[in-house]
Amino acid sequence: MSRLLSTWRTLPLTSRLGLAVVVVLCAVAILAPWLAPYDPSERVARPFAHPSLDHPLGADDAGHDLLSVLILGARPSLLVGGIAAVVATAVGSTVGLTAGYLRGVVDTVLMRVVDVVLSLPVVPLTLVIGVLAGPGLPTQIVVISLALWAPMARELRAQVLSVRERDHILALRAVGARHGYVLIRHVVPTVAVLVVPQLVLAVKSAVLLEATLAFLGLGDVSSMSWGMMLSVANSRNAFLTDAWLWWVVPPGAMIALTVLAVALASGAVERVAAGSGAARRERRTSGPRGRARLDASGRAAPSGTGEFTAEIPPEGAVTRSASPIESVRSTERGPSTELHAGASAPALLHLEGLTLRYGDGDEVGGGCREVGLELLRGEVLGLVGGSGSGKSTVASAVVGLMPAAARLQGGRILFDGIDLLELGPRERRHLLGSRIGLVPQEAQSALNPVHRVGEQIVEALLVHERLPHESARERARELLGLVGLPAERFRAYPHQLSGGQRQRVVLAIALACGPDLVVADEPTSGLDVLVQQEILELLRDLRDRLGLTMLLVTHDLPVVMQVADRLAVMHDGQVVEQGATSAVLAAPQHPCTRRLLDSLPELPDLEGASR
Numbered sequence: 001m002s003r004l005l006s007t008w009r010t011l012p013l014t015s016r017l018g019l020a021v022v023v024v025l026c027a028v029a030i031l032a033p034w035l036a037p038y039d040p041s042e043r044v045a046r047p048f049a050h051p052s053l054d055h056p057l058g059a060d061d062a063g064h065d066l067l068s069v070l071i072l073g074a075r076p077s078l079l080v081g082g083i084a085a086v087v088a089t090a091v092g093s094t095v096g097l098t099a100g101y102l103r104g105v106v107d108t109v110l111m112r113v114v115d116v117v118l119s120l121p122v123v124p125l126t127l128v129i130g131v132l133a134g135p136g137l138p139t140q141i142v143v144i145s146l147a148l149w150a151p152m153a154r155e156l157r158a159q160v161l162s163v164r165e166r167d168h169i170l171a172l173r174a175v176g177a178r179h180g181y182v183l184i185r186h187v188v189p190t191v192a193v194l195v196v197p198q199l200v201l202a203v204k205s206a207v208l209l210e211a212t213l214a215f216l217g218l219g220d221v222s223s224m225s226w227g228m229m230l231s232v233a234n235s236r237n238a239f240l241t242d243a244w245l246w247w248v249v250p251p252g253a254m255i256a257l258t259v260l261a262v263a264l265a266s267g268a269v270e271r272v273a274a275g276s277g278a279a280r281r282e283r284r285t286s287g288p289r290g291r292a293r294l295d296a297s298g299r300a301a302p303s304g305t306g307e308f309t310a311e312i313p314p315e316g317a318v319t320r321s322a323s324p325i326e327s328v329r330s331t332e333r334g335p336s337t338e339l340h341a342g343a344s345a346p347a348l349l350h351l352e353g354l355t356l357r358y359g360d361g362d363e364v365g366g367g368c369r370e371v372g373l374e375l376l377r378g379e380v381l382g383l384v385g386g387s388g389s390g391k392s393t394v395a396s397a398v399v400g401l402m403p404a405a406a407r408l409q410g411g412r413i414l415f416d417g418i419d420l421l422e423l424g425p426r427e428r429r430h431l432l433g434s435r436i437g438l439v440p441q442e443a444q445s446a447l448n449p450v451h452r453v454g455e456q457i458v459e460a461l462l463v464h465e466r467l468p469h470e471s472a473r474e475r476a477r478e479l480l481g482l483v484g485l486p487a488e489r490f491r492a493y494p495h496q497l498s499g500g501q502r503q504r505v506v507l508a509i510a511l512a513c514g515p516d517l518v519v520a521d522e523p524t525s526g527l528d529v530l531v532q533q534e535i536l537e538l539l540r541d542l543r544d545r546l547g548l549t550m551l552l553v554t555h556d557l558p559v560v561m562q563v564a565d566r567l568a569v570m571h572d573g574q575v576v577e578q579g580a581t582s583a584v585l586a587a588p589q590h591p592c593t594r595r596l597l598d599s600l601p602e603l604p605d606l607e608g609a610s611r
């Protein structure tokens, strides 16, 4: 209540005024039968009676009290407007969400339907539908909803297109989460803030359209809305006498007042919706009072100090069923370290002539050409090259998250003998996260900022494994331990972690279901040198302990030199050189490899300098 009051105080005067008028109008509509001084269907005055104390708005041609008709008219006007707006918003939002999220054929078909609806002239269309369906409130609701849903669908689709490309949504799709799950749990909450003000604006348009339809004779004569009052006044020659002053002006003024008030109130609703989203985030990020605070290393710090806050689970709350490594190993599927870099070992990942370009027609370009790579089980392959050489294109093709503009022109990606490019979306989703894990670039944006990091690991686990929630949480804590984070970090939000800690969480998500292959796209970018070193040590450690098979994409040669068994160098979309790391570094064959090596900084001879 106090939050509502404080929000009310922050609203501009016009918004407050609009909200107040909307509330009064709704109250009048609800209480109309008790507020109206007379029964509007009874003849209580002489026809065309002028306004008087008994009848402040006079009477119509049949002697009905016009004030009572006006008060009762609020009901159908607001009811039709409200219901039609809700229906239009529901249809428009569903279409916009589906088209924007699924893209492809679904998007094309739905947007062409939207284009057709938008190109139809509203008034003649409504007349045709009205004549076919017959006048009445249901017809009005259908016609108004039909006229309003299409612009909403278009607007929402644009928002969803941008939200679906956010890194944390891509990261979730990379662990194989179902479309419905990603939509409902991550996309809908983000765009809901936009839907609420749209709904309010739709009410405004719907009230106006209801009046238009009623005036055109598509209203329900048995329930006299304000639009219907105008229609009846017109047909009963109110304009030929001075009766229009009290028969036409008041309902016209009420329609104008409603539209204006709703328009003013929409600003307030937008603010409140955005505010409540922010407050929810704030509540989530600050957590309940009285929680212990942790310092950067995860130890308890005196409350009221320190940047990091996280709840410490009660002592003994976690009963460890297996060591973190055992947890991950228990889901391992193939041989690992024994076959490490063995020349005769079967390739886990095999790319043949992969050609992927961006754009269509004359605009086609970029991407990668005729890429051939082989990654053995237990091996770390470093994919290096300058900016724009095509590394990310190859990585995105392996995990199946190519940008919309990407066009596959040929080649195969064999993963454990399965051609990934031949798989349907559902089969591919089953592999992602469970057998192929992705460590995306930019851990900060790959994590959902309003969900606890532990829950994000749990989410990745539950996408593929049927586990009781508590067991999943326990596994998530073990995975945190595996990547070198204290289990207490489970309850932290991404912003409460350092860059290196976030990167570890992203790694834990990638490892959650014990994948056979991990694709790490620039896993150390944006981190300072010391943290980079820590992450590299962690990768090395995981490789040795778990026999991880990893495709490590980076432009940073020193990074791969420390972890990769073999290197593949890309330039201009092609692999120009590949071989054992030591061999490539010792005797680079291609000028690009030599340039990459030459670009490595050399430390000055400090000893010499100090002499």
Ligand SMILES: Nc1ncnc2c1ncn2[C@@H]1O[C@H](COP(=O)(O)OP(=O)(O)OP(=O)(O)O)[C@@H](O)[C@H]1O
Pocket (backbone or CB within 6 Å): 358, 359, 365, 366, 367, 368, 385, 386, 387, 388, 389, 390, 391, 392, 393, 394, 403, 404, 405, 406, 555
């Ligand atoms: N969505 C896209 N639309 C059009 N062209 C693209 C798109 N993404 C990449 N490209 C082009 O494809 C080529 C390869 O890009 P890619 O991102 O794979 O390179 P990269 O080696 O990963 O570079 P960086 O290290 O800078 O990310 C570049 O020429 C780039 O301009």
